[in-house]
Amino acid sequence: MRSMLRRAVLALLAGMPACGPALAADPAGLWLTETGSSRVKITPCGRGYCGTIVSAPGKALDTKNPDPALRGRNVVGVQILNAPQVDGSGYSGSLYNPNDGKTYSGSLRLTGPNALEVSGCVMSVFCKRQTWTRVN
Template structure:
């Protein structure tokens, strides 16, 4: 039996329980209004907005973080903004970090789990994950026109609140 499991592991047909599934890539949000790139950020994962359906406001200016509870952060452009950080391998995928919802101007705990080959479930919650809101994100097309200036996600430095 041990040889069978070792063989399956070698072929990649079974993964060890401690290995978190890969959820990196560019994902379209459930409402189709944006795309978030999830990428390694140190020992964890971070996420940054890389596409917006409506990247400009009524004055042809980049859409800003106008709902942020911190008044000093309301002038930040949404495109390129870090909206997820500190997400680490957990028991059922990735967890332990935070996610920021620009529409609500609020930050939540987050858990991410794969949902097939081209989808993930992103759950934002306060306190207990079971009472959170689960959103289904789908992998974005490779031809997606990015709105951010940086082609890849970089580790954040000194970002107090998003």
């Protein structure tokens, strides 16, 4: 009886995957924002990801920044995304919007190999979502 039980347990263990829990997909790369006007480079950052604007149209100044000393800077090179926490099928953290100068609780998750859903929320209730497209 004991050997039958041991064989049953071994057979069950052999059929289980050898990896741990599934992690969120890797969003690292260059992304075109939904409006098609800016590009954001997402890179590994701690246990999650950070995103920095690498191109934007026109002068692209950070005129809405709450810090008056930063309102004259160009948004190219500004980190707008900090998502250090794995959150289900994506990552969560904060998202800075240079269009209004506000920082929101944010999240990102791949919805396809070339589609990234980026969400910014106020009080976790009022959210705006955009789909960014991977640049090859």
